[in-house]
Amino acid sequence: MRADPHIVATWVRGWTLARETTPPTPYKGGLRVDVGWPEQKARYVFPAVVPAIGELASTINEPWVFLKACASPDAMQPILTTGWAIQRPGYMMTLAGSMGDFERPEGYALDVIEGPISIVRALDPAGEAAAIGRVVVVDGFAIYDRIETRPEHRRRGLARAVMKALETIGREQGAVRGVLVATPEGRALYESLGWELHLSLIHI
Structure with missing residues (x-):
């Protein structure tokens, strides 16, 4: 199964409005949100596993930056580098x-x-x-x-x-x-x- 990119992008836009953060910006098949909170500086959201997730995992070296993707843990784990941990899943529902x-x-x-x-x-x-x-x-x-x-x-x-x-x-x-x-x-x-x-x- 694959997430509908439009639904994912719409949810991200709504999330930024509801949380009063800066609007999302496109990033290599996904979206980046500069959240600006002490315990969440930024988040990247992707509708599927894409190469950009592995690139980010290997280059981000600061805390409180989160990667999110509509995918299974088994699909995500191989592209993660040491130091990244999969948290409890959320369930996108319509x-x-x-x-x-x-x-x-x-x-x-x-x-x-x-x-x-x-x-x-x-x-x-x-x-x-x-x-x-x-x-x-x-x-x-x-x-x-x-x-x-x-x-x-x-x-x-x-x-x-x-x-x-x-x-x-x-x-x-x-x-x-x-x-x-x-x-x-x-x-x-x-x-x-x-x-x-x-x-x-x-x-x-």
Whole structure:
């Protein structure tokens, strides 16, 4: 299987908008993002294993620069030099339809901020954020980012409620398809909401 380069590039563009970093720039079949964070200076993202990954692995000698590719660990390992380690994979997922309707869990309120970066928070009875998520729309794709639920509030349907509110915002802003990268733990949740796996995203 091979990732769709357009979907990967769209996700990267959305990620940079949601994280308010500099826009991505093309780099030898992939994209480079100058993130500028203390623990992530830059990241390179590729839709497949390409020679540029091996070149970067052999020439980068500074910390906090990450290489990411839609590929299996077995495909990536042979081109890596000493000092690089494969991290937990992410799962690039897409949604063509709707996630359905979900009731907001009793006792929680949704706080919605719409804009170029739309934010939905589920607030507990004390007004504290129990769950949060963000969405940006790029070329008809809703890019979901940083969907999080505090541990003590999990398994109550908050993530579903937040995701549905974000989906509604995305559709109002012209999105017809969704894209996100899930953690191994989050993959099962998104699959239960109708999301489909596009490809694994390997982080090194």
